[in-house]
Amino acid sequence: MSGPLKLSLTRRYRFAASHRLYSSAFSEEENKRLYGKCGNPHGHGHNYLVEVTVTGPVDPTTGMVANLSELDPFVAREVLEPFDQTYLNEEVSQFREKVPTTENVCREIYRRLKNFPSARLEKVRIEETSNNSFEFAGESGAPQERAQ
């Protein structure tokens, strides 16, 4: 009766970091116009909330798409440890060249997690504040498969 099913697992993580939105490609004036108070030279911080969604067959041994005993340390090693309590612009090398907007942070976190060995990374979603959220599901941006 029921067709094939797709299972995914989503886990929420948190880190706190500071950043400054500023691009050397623009003049001071343009930076000010573009980024406003987000360009304050001393930076500012957020409590970022990161939602990581993985998908794949349910392992019959564990009943799980991914065991948190693998996913949690992987995310901790790849993202939380290098990002938490840091100034992203200076302390995460990718953001020395790239403006650490949450769009770019989202892509960078996706890049760091996409080789998770036990399940396929489907999506990274970040809440920069409770009012702003960003999602990245890979370059193809494939939206979640849905029932026809």
Add this chain to the structure above:
Amino acid sequence: MIRVTRKLEFSAAHFYHNPNLSAEDNRRLFGKCNNPHGHGHNYVLEVTVAGEPDPVTGMVLDLKELKEILQREVAERMDHRHLNYEVPELAGKIPTCENIAAVIWALLEPKITKGQLDRVRVYESPDLFADCTAGTNGVRPKQGGS
């Protein structure tokens, strides 16, 4: 198409144990979730039904009816139960939120007669949930863990 979502909370006990594995492997795989006395969660179930609103009622389906279906099919089976021992549909399965979501999908799908079951989401805690949808899973790149 419109998607309508109804929520249900239920509280239940469970633990993770695979009888085909040694006690040591169970502890290694499942950590403290393997505690044989079990532990509990306040589960939150979100059921989404998709469809076109009926031109007369303006509804995809009557949410009162959906509430009753969730009460009958899920709450009465799982609320204040031990999922390892008291829910026949989960017998022989490890009661992870993935398996709970798949079992709830199978229970609800035949009962939803207006609109189409679109997604079953089971939160084990605010920071962990599983989604069950129609479709196929991507192929696991490499067998890990187990």
